[in-house]
Amino acid sequence: MVDAILEVRNLTRYFGGLAAVREVSLGVRMGEIHAVIGPNGAGKSTLINMLSGDLSPTSGMIVFKGRNISRLALHEVSRLGVGRSYQKTNVFLEFSAFENCRLAAQSRLTSSMRFVRAAAHYAKVNRAAGEALATVGLERRSGLQAGALSHGEQRQLEVAMALATSPNVLLLDEPLAGMGAEESSSMVKLLKKLRPCHAILLVEHDMDAVFALADRLTVMVNGQVLASGTPAQIHANRAVQEAYLGE
Numbered sequence: 001m002v003d004a005i006l007e008v009r010n011l012t013r014y015f016g017g018l019a020a021v022r023e024v025s026l027g028v029r030m031g032e033i034h035a036v037i038g039p040n041g042a043g044k045s046t047l048i049n050m051l052s053g054d055l056s057p058t059s060g061m062i063v064f065k066g067r068n069i070s071r072l073a074l075h076e077v078s079r080l081g082v083g084r085s086y087q088k089t090n091v092f093l094e095f096s097a098f099e100n101c102r103l104a105a106q107s108r109l110t111s112s113m114r115f116v117r118a119a120a121h122y123a124k125v126n127r128a129a130g131e132a133l134a135t136v137g138l139e140r141r142s143g144l145q146a147g148a149l150s151h152g153e154q155r156q157l158e159v160a161m162a163l164a165t166s167p168n169v170l171l172l173d174e175p176l177a178g179m180g181a182e183e184s185s186s187m188v189k190l191l192k193k194l195r196p197c198h199a200i201l202l203v204e205h206d207m208d209a210v211f212a213l214a215d216r217l218t219v220m221v222n223g224q225v226l227a228s229g230t231p232a233q234i235h236a237n238r239a240v241q242e243a244y245l246g247e
Contacts, residue, residue, distance in 0.1 A: 004028055005168060005169060006027065006028040006062075006169050006199060007064075008024055008025055008051070008060070008062055009025050009061040009063065011050060011062065012058050013043075013046055013058050014058045021043040021046050021047050021223045023224065023225075025225070026225070030168070032195070032199060032216065033195055033200045033202055034199075034200065034215065034217070035203070036048075036218045037207070037210055037220070037244065038220035038226070041222075042220040042223065043222075043224075045087055045173055047203075047220070048171050048173050050062065051077075051201065052074060053072050053073050053075075053082075064080060065080070065081075067080075078107065078167075079108070081166070081167050083162030083169070083171070084162060084170070084171035084172070084173070085159055085170075085171070085175055086173055087173045087174050087177065089151070091157050091161065095146055096143055096145055098130070098133065100146055100157060101128075101157075101160050101161055102126060104164040104165055105124075105126075105132070106125050107165060108128070108165055109122070128164050131164075132161070133157075133160050135193070136157070136159055136160040136163070137186070138156055141153060151179065152179050152182075152183030152187070155175055156186070156187070159172070159190065159194075170194065170199070171201050172200060172201070173203045174204055176204055184206060184209060187209075188212055188213060192213065195213075211231050215230070217230070219240050221243050226239060226240060
């Protein structure tokens, strides 16, 4: 995993006596979508929460660009270049789509903003917000309140908010959850568009989308890695078939 921008080494997280994640190792490379799949309770979201800084690991190491980030806080990990989306849509419903993205972009300002100045005066921030919305296809919806957007558009907006922070790595926790066929197709197209300039770790239950997108897959069961490999290798793996994919 020498060329991995984000590497996980024997990562473990206990909640009391329960090992939610146990000795998981994987790497994510630039220009690659690495999907993590498995049944409910496999430890996938706990893994993403550790990678983003939402949770600290009990043991093991998270390495980003050669640096150990295992004990960094969420905001520190984010500022290094790791963006994420959540399993449940996490946007400000009363704000417009543009204002949501602008808030995300403001997190990259070097100043403290502890003075009176209208947010509209920050040209770089506004440009980053506009570009992120255009990337996900929401530029014509930028003035609408997030609460007025469809479920699929809100999921796109959450990705746009992550993009507004200029990340190298995107951690996406079930971005297709709750979507219909048309919305799912749009998200798949978006992720393919984002792949060349990002390293993407994708947690997803939609197996059609996973096998259409992933360059590599890691299968987790009961907090541990059952198998890791290319889509073809995972699809042919007998243990994976029995534990998760079915016959």
